[in-house]
Every structure is written in C-alpha cells, then in structure tokens.
Amino acid sequence: MSDFILTARGLAKTYQSGDRKIGVLRNVELEVSAGESVSIRGESGSGKSTLLNLLAGLDTPDAGTLSWAGTPVAMGEATRRRADFLGMVFQSFYLIPEIDAFQNVLMAARIRRAPGPAEKARARDLLARVGLAERASHLPSQLSGGERQRVAVARALMNSPRLLLADEPTGNLDEQTGDSVIELLLDLCRESGTSLVLVTHNLAHAAKTRRSLFLHEGVLRPVATGPRPVG
Amino acid sequence: MPWYLYLALKQLFPTGRFPFFTAISVMGVALGVMVLTIVTSVMGGFGYEIRRMIVETEGEVTIKPRVLLEDAPATLAIVRRIPGVAAASPYAKGPVMVMSQGIPAFPIFRGLDLDSVNSVTNLARFVSPAGAIDQLDDDAVILSAQLAQTLGVRLGDTVEIYSPLLIEKLKSDEVFLPRQFRVVGQLYVGHQQLDSSMVYGTLRAAQEIYGLGRRVHGINLRLAPGAGEEAVVARINAALPADQRAYLWMESWADFLWVLNLEKSINFFLLLFIVIIAAFSVMSSLLISVVRKTREIGLLGALGASPRQVALCFCAQAFVIGVTGTGLGLALGFGILAVRNEIVHGLTNLLQRQQTLQQFYQFADLPAHTLPRDLVVTTVAAIVISTLAGLLPAWRAAKLKPVEALRGE
Ligand SMILES: Nc1ncnc2c1ncn2[C@@H]1O[C@H](COP(=O)(O)OP(=O)(O)O)[C@@H](O)[C@H]1O
Numbered sequence: 001m002s003d004f005i006l007t008a009r010g011l012a013k014t015y016q017s018g019d020r021k022i023g024v025l026r027n028v029e030l031e032v033s034a035g036e037s038v039s040i041r042g043e044s045g046s047g048k049s050t051l052l053n054l055l056a057g058l059d060t061p062d063a064g065t066l067s068w069a070g071t072p073v074a075m076g077e078a079t080r081r082r083a084d085f086l087g088m089v090f091q092s093f094y095l096i097p098e099i100d101a102f103q104n105v106l107m108a109a110r111i112r113r114a115p116g117p118a119e120k121a122r123a124r125d126l127l128a129r130v131g132l133a134e135r136a137s138h139l140p141s142q143l144s145g146g147e148r149q150r151v152a153v154a155r156a157l158m159n160s161p162r163l164l165l166a167d168e169p170t171g172n173l174d175e176q177t178g179d180s181v182i183e184l185l186l187d188l189c190r191e192s193g194t195s196l197v198l199v200t201h202n203l204a205h206a207a208k209t210r211r212s213l214f215l216h217e218g219v220l221r222p223v224a225t226g227p228r229p230v231g
Numbered sequence: 232m233p234w235y236l237y238l239a240l241k242q243l244f245p246t247g248r249f250p251f252f253t254a255i256s257v258m259g260v261a262l263g264v265m266v267l268t269i270v271t272s273v274m275g276g277f278g279y280e281i282r283r284m285i286v287e288t289e290g291e292v293t294i295k296p297r298v299l300l301e302d303a304p305a306t307l308a309i310v311r312r313i314p315g316v317a318a319a320s321p322y323a324k325g326p327v328m329v330m331s332q333g334i335p336a337f338p339i340f341r342g343l344d345l346d347s348v349n350s351v352t353n354l355a356r357f358v359s360p361a362g363a364i365d366q367l368d369d370d371a372v373i374l375s376a377q378l379a380q381t382l383g384v385r386l387g388d389t390v391e392i393y394s395p396l397l398i399e400k401l402k403s404d405e406v407f408l409p410r411q412f413r414v415v416g417q418l419y420v421g422h423q424q425l426d427s428s429m430v431y432g433t434l435r436a437a438q439e440i441y442g443l444g445r446r447v448h449g450i451n452l453r454l455a456p457g458a459g460e461e462a463v464v465a466r467i468n469a470a471l472p473a474d475q476r477a478y479l480w481m482e483s484w485a486d487f488l489w490v491l492n493l494e495k496s497i498n499f500f501l502l503l504f505i506v507i508i509a510a511f512s513v514m515s516s517l518l519i520s521v522v523r524k525t526r527e528i529g530l531l532g533a534l535g536a537s538p539r540q541v542a543l544c545f546c547a548q549a550f551v552i553g554v555t556g557t558g559l560g561l562a563l564g565f566g567i568l569a570v571r572n573e574i575v576h577g578l579t580n581l582l583q584r585q586q587t588l589q590q591f592y593q594f595a596d597l598p599a600h601t602l603p604r605d606l607v608v609t610t611v612a613a614i615v616i617s618t619l620a621g622l623l624p625a626w627r628a629a630k631l632k633p634v635e636a637l638r639g640e
C-alpha cells in the first residue's frame with residue numbers, strides 16, 4: 001500500500017458561467033508523500049486555487065478521486081475529517097476579528113472539541129514558535145500583515161495536521177516579510193513532518209520545496225529540475 | 232463550551248469594544264418586554280383588585296336561593312360543617328332610596344349579620360372611624376364615602392331610607408313612612424362602585440326594609456386559607472338543597488372578568504408587535520453580520536465546521552439577544568411598576584386630573600398584579616420570537632459554501 005498522504009487521480013473541474021463552460025482542471029494527478037513539500041506554480045486563473053479546494057475536500061471534482069492518507073474522501077465526510085487531517089493558509093489571512101491571536105489559533109482546536117490545558121499550551125507554544133508570544137492577546141486589527149499570516153500559520157498547524165495546503169500565503173505581503181513567512185512555514189512543516197502543498201508565484205519560494213510542479217491547461221506537470229535542496 | 236456558542240458570544244460582545252449593535256438589538260427586545268410586563272401587570276391588577284374587593288367585602292363564596300332563603304339557620308348549619316369553609320354570614324340586600332335634605336340617591340342597602348360579618352369580611356378595615364362596624368345597630372348605617380359626600384352627610388347626621396315596598400303599600404292605600412337612620416361611619420374601599428353606592432346596616436334593618444321577616448337573600452362564606460376554591464364550592468353544592476346554589480366570587484363577575492381578560496389579551500397581542508419589530512431589527516443586523524463575515528464563515532468551514540454548527544452560531548446570537556433583552560425588559564418593567572403610582576400621581580397632578588382618573592378607572596391607585604402565567608408567556612414569546620429572527624441569517628450562513636465564501640477576494 002502507498003505511504004502517500006495525498007493521492008489525487010484524474011481530477012477534473014469545469015465551471016459553468018452563464019451558458020459558457022470553463023474547463024479549469026482537466027486531468028490532475030498528484031501524489032504527496034509524508035513530510036514532502038511540493039510547490040505548484042501557474043498563471044493567474046490557471047486553476048491553482050480550484051485545485052487546492054478540491055484537495056481540501058471543500059469542493060467536489062467533476063471526475064477523479066481523492067484519498068487522504070490512503071483513505072478515499074467522500075464529500076459528505078470531508079468536513080468531519082478535515083479538522084483532523086489538514087490545515088490551510090490563504091492569501092488573505094482570514095483571522096476572526098473579534099478574538100485575539102491566541103484565541104484565533106485555539107479556534108482550530110475548538111472546532112474539533114472543547115479545548116483543554118493541552119490545547120491551550122500548544123496554542124501558546126505555536127504562537128511563541130512563530131515569534132508572537134508577546135502578541136498573544138492582541139486583536140488581529142492590532143497586528144501587521146506578516147504577523148497576521150504567522151497567526152494563520154499557527155492556526156493551520158494547531159491540530160498537528162498531516163498536510164498543510166497554502167494558497168499564495170505571501171501574496172499580500174511585502175517581499176521580505178513573505179520570505180520569512182515561507183521560511184517559517186517550511187521549518188515548521190519539516191520539524192513536525194507535515195506534508196506541504198504550496199501554491200506560489202514566487203520562483204525562489206518554489207525552489208525551496210522538494211518538488212516543483214506547474215499547472216497549465218488543466219494538467220500538473222513537473223518543472224524541469226535543477227539541483228534541489230532536500231526538504 | 233462548543234465553539235459556535237463561544238464565537239456567538241464573542242461576536243455579540245467583542246473583546247475590548249462596546250457592543251454597539253448588540254446593545255441596540257437587546258434594547259429593542261427589552262422595550263417590548265418592558266411594555267408587555269407593565270401592561271399585563273396593570274391589567275392583571277384590575278382583576279386582582281376586583282377579587283380583593285369582592286373577597287374582602289363579601290367573602291369568596293356566596294350561597295343564593297332561587298328566591299329567598301327561608302331557613303337560613305338550617306343552611307348555615309350545613310355549610311359550617313363542610314371542610315374548607317371557615318366562616319359564614321347571612322345577608323340581605325337590595326336597592327333603596329336615601330334622602331338627606333331633599334337630595335335623593337339610589338344605593339344598594341346591604342344588611343350585615345353583626346355576629347358573623349367580621350369573620351367573613353374585612354369591612355372593618357375600610358370603615359372610618361375605626362370600630363364603626365361595632366356601633367351599627369338597627370337604627371344606624373355606614374355610608375360609602377362618595378355617597379356621603381354627594382348627600383352632604385356627616386357623621387352623626389340622620390338620613391331617611393325609603394324601601395321599594397313603598398310602591399306596593401301605596402297601591403293598597405297604606406301610609407308608609409321612610410325609616411330614619413343615624414350615620415355612624417364611612418366606608419372607603421378604593422373602588423369607585425363600592426365607594427359611591429353602598430349603604431351598610433344590620434341584617435334586621437334590611438329584613439324590615441324589604442319585609443323579609445326572618446328570611447335572607449343569601450349567605451356569604453369565607454374559605455379556609457389554601458382550600459381549593461372550586462373543590463369547596465363543589466362540596467357545598469353537593470350538600471345544599473336543590474333550590475340553593477353556591478357561587479364562587481368570579482361567577483357573579485364572570486362577564487366583567489371576561490371582558491377584562493379579552494382586553495388584556497388584545498393588549499398583549501398588539502404590544503407583542505413591539506417585540507416582533509425588535510426581532511426584525513435583530514434579523515437585519517444578523518443578516519448584515521452574515522454578509523460582513525462571509526469569508527470568516529468560509530474559513531470556519533475550511534477548519535472543519537459543519538453548516539449546522541455555523542447555523543447554530545447565528546441562532547445562538549439571536550437567542551442570547553432574546554434572553555438578554557427579555558431579562559433587561561423584565562427588570563425595567565418591574566422597576567417602573569414599583570414607582571407606577573408616583574408616575575401616575577405626578578402626571579395627574581400636573582394635569583389636575585386626579586378626580587377624572589379615579590372616576591373612570593374605579594381604583595384610587597394604579598393596581599398591579601403580575602400573574603406568573605403572564606410572565607411565562609411574555610418571557611417565552613419574547614425569547615422564541617427573537618430566536619426565530621435568527622433562523623433566516625442562520626440559514627443564509629449555513630448555505631454559504633466555503634469555497635465560494637473564501638473566493639470573494
Ligand atoms: N465559481 C466559479 N464560477 C466560474 N468560474 C470560476 C469559479 N471559480 C473559479 N472560476 C474560474 O476558474 C479559473 C481558475 O480560477 P482559480 O482557481 O481561482 O485560479 P488561480 O487560483 O490559479 O488564479 C478562473 O478563470 C476563474 O475565473
């Protein structure tokens with residue numbers, strides 16, 4: 001049997017827009033093994049977000065199958081399994097404005113069950129790990145963009161997911177801040193053995209993952225490889 | 232606490248910020264509940280005051296014969312043995328004409344059995360001077376306060392009382408003179424009708440005026456505290472001869488109480504619209520919140536929240552607004568009820584209308600009596616209506632697909 005954390009076979013997705021059909025994904029094949037990091041690049045509008053949503057079980061493919069850790073994902077149960085299995089980071093950070101950074105991180109645990117001392121300790125550790133120990137009680141509106149994205153990263157890792165899906169996490173950040181967020185993301189995934197699928201426009205960021213893929217005309221293709229860092 | 236309740240509370244009462252929208256929504260519900268509480272309590276107060284007035288002047292139960300009670304002692308003996316009956320007192324009553332210095336009035340004359348009246352009624356509490364009841368004899372009466380005022384009668388004056396039998400006597404060409412009575416006291420119950428048109432005298436005097444001999448018109452009963460009123464009445468009726476029947480206090484006032492109740496229900500129904508309108512404002516502010524928070528709702532879905540939980544988050548907000556508003560409304564309502572008489576008196580003094588109010592509303596003070604049932608209905612209605620207002624926003628939120636919610640970039 002496979003050790004793949006994520007297996008996508010023949011994924012296809014077509015959007016109906018008025019009387020026009022937009023074939024976004026035609027035949028996507030993707031396997032991600034435990035602890036592996038994969039980057040996906042592609043032109044704007046090529047369907048990267050669409051693909052991530054399919055991989056997260058947030059949307060249903062028109063064709064193809066999806067497995068998480070070897071178990072096929074049925075749409076009906078995706079919601080229930082998602083909290084345990086994967087974390088997501090988005091271009092816009094989507095923090096909940098009414099609660100502070102600590103509670104935002106803890107929210108991921110709350111959705112699974114009422115958080116106990118262990119969960120609270122982990123949320124605090126994660127905030128410290130992303131360099132925001134001092135800002136735990138600050139509201140999102142009191143944090144900078146980079147800090148908000150760090151909170152979002154901590155939240156995505158709160159439940160120790162096997163897989164992290166990041167959709168252009170640096171898209172709203174300046175270059176320097178973006179670089180440090182990516183470093184942090186890669187480090188945290190490496191430390192915890194979490195697999196990472198990173199959608200990015202940034203070549204340098206893509207180059208830091210073990211495998212780089214390119215989404216074009218609805219199909220994922222490997223990028224011609226040079227020497228790669230291990231990670 | 233489940234996350235959706237936690238988030239509901241946090242969205243209503245955000246950390247470190249005055250909950251402006253919540254305060255407005257809560258205030259709307261509170262105003263509705265406040266008005267409902269005040270109105271049902273005051274309307275309930277009228278009913279309660281009437282009960283108090285009847286019970287304190289006539290006892291809870293009255294036994295009436297078809298025409299006249301021939302053998303009062305026999306009936307008294309029967310009812311005094313029935314469990315739940317604390318005391319019994321026979322009476323005779325009917326309309327008379329009272330004249331004083333050429334001014335006529337047409338009150339009801341009520342003849343009291345002096346031996347037993349104080350064990351059935353609390354009339355002694357309402358008469359002045361204190362102890363006037365004990366000074367009653369067959370040639371003395373107590374007039375209700377306004378009647379005395381209308382007739383210009385003072386304590387110690389004499390009034391003439393004409394019996395309706397006068398007409399019968401005139402037919403047979405007999406001479407019939409009015410009886411002279413000494414006024415030994417005044418009665419003030421605080422109820423317009425009783426205070427304007429009653430004359431209290433002895434049973435013997437009433438029997439004489441009405442030519443009853445030893446017969447009476449009925450018997451007033453006082454029940455033992457805590458005795459089930461209806462059960463006792465049923466027991467009495469089972470023991471009484473067929474031509475006599477016991478009536479509970481409300482039966483003789485059934486029509487009035489029915490109208491009062493109808494009025495209360497209509498008021499309740501109309502005022503409930505305040506709560507309904509408040510619920511619409513709760514609904515619209517929650518709908519705005521759903522639109523404003525579309526992406527966060529999508530994010531919650533991405534974190535593994537189910538649509539049902541998202542719906543509950545918004546329903547819970549409406550519920551909390553309902554509960555808080557109802558609590559605040561009850562507090563405000565009871566607060567205002569506590570100072571209602573100060574408010575009414577202040578208002579009537581300002582408008583110089585103290586008299587008018589008393590004449591039209593029977594009671595000198597604004598009565599208030601909150602029935603637990605009314606309180607429960609108000610509370611449940613307000614909370615249910617507010618919570619229902621959360622259903623549409625909740626449904627909208629649950630219907631949001633995370634993918635679509637998150638795409639709105
Ligand atoms: N709900 C939708 N209805 C119609 N078209 C959509 C919808 N969602 C995405 N698309 C289209 O699908 C294409 C891929 O979108 P997306 O996955 O967001 O691209 P990317 O993330 O690579 O920029 C775009 O052309 C977009 O307009």
Ligand SMILES: [Mg+2]
Nearest residue numbers: 048049050167
């Ligand atoms: Mg995208």
